[in-house]
Amino acid sequence: AQSVAQPEDQVNVAEGNPLTVKCTYSVSGNPYLFWYVQYPNRGLQFLLKYITGDNLVKGSYGFEAEFNKSQTSFHLKKPSALVSDSALYFCAVRPSNSGYSTLTFGKGTMLLVSP
Amino acid sequence: NAGVMQNPRHLVRRRGQEARLRCSPMKGHSHVYWYRQLPEEGLKFMVYLQKENIIDESGMPKERFSAEFPKEGPSILRIQQVVRGDSAAYFCASSPPGTGQLYEQYFGPGTRLTVT
Numbered sequence: 452a453q454s455v456a457q458p459e460d461q462v463n464v465a466e467g468n469p470l471t472v473k474c475t476y477s478v479s480g481n482p483y484l485f486w487y488v489q490y491p492n493r494g495l496q497f498l499l500k501y502i503t504g505d506n507l508v509k510g511s512y513g514f515e516a517e518f519n520k521s522q523t524s525f526h527l528k529k530p531s532a533l534v535s536d537s538a539l540y541f542c543a544v545r546p547s548n549s550g551y552s553t554l555t556f557g558k559g560t561m562l563l564v565s566p
Numbered sequence: 567n568a569g570v571m572q573n574p575r576h577l578v579r580r581r582g583q584e585a586r587l588r589c590s591p592m593k594g595h596s597h598v599y600w601y602r603q604l605p606e607e608g609l610k611f612m613v614y615l616q617k618e619n620i621i622d623e624s625g626m627p628k629e630r631f632s633a634e635f636p637k638e639g640p641s642i643l644r645i646q647q648v649v650r651g652d653s654a655a656y657f658c659a660s661s662p663p664g665t666g667q668l669y670e671q672y673f674g675p676g677t678r679l680t681v682t
Contacts, residue, residue, distance in 0.1 A: 554599075554671060559608050
C-alpha cells in the first residue's frame, strides 16, 4: 500500500524568504504526485502535480516542486514567501499502475509566514 | 463552471440520529470521492464512486456508513446512528471521466459534522 510522509507538522518562514515543505512517499511502481493547499474552513485547492517528464514542476501562485525518484521525495518550494501563503499543505500520491484513482494524503504541514 | 458543491456546510446531529451529506460534482465530472478529515489528521479516503457504481469502498467503515451516486442527482454519504467519533469534516472531490489517474481531484468546501 502507498503512503506519504510529511515530516514537519509546521514550517515557519519570514516573508520574502524561500520556503520548502517536505514530502516523501512510498508506492509500488511509478508515482503520480500532487500538492494541495487548504485555507481555514475551506476545501483543498490543487497546486501542482507530477505525472511524468521534467522533475521540476511549476504550479499555481508561484509554487514549484521537485520530484526526486532516488530519494522518493516531492518537496514543495517557493522562492519568496508571502504572508498569504500561510495555510495547511498536503502532499498526495497515487500509483501509476493502479486501476483506481484514489489519492493517499500525508497528514499535512502548516506553513506560517511572518511579516 | 461551478465547482464541487457540498451541502449542508455545517450539520449538527445528536447521537443516534442519521446524517446525510450531499455532493454535486463539477459539471462533466463522473468520478466522486469522499474523504474524512479528523482534527490533527490528514484526509482519509473513504469511498470512490462513479455513476451508479461503487468502485472502491475500502476506506469506509463497514457498519453505519453508506454512499451512493445515482444516475440523477448528487452523491450522498449517509451515516446512520451517529456517534461522537463521527464528528469530522467530510470532503467530496470529483474528477473527469477517462483516465482518472492523470487528473487532479477538485474538492468541495466540506461538510462539518458535529455530533452532540
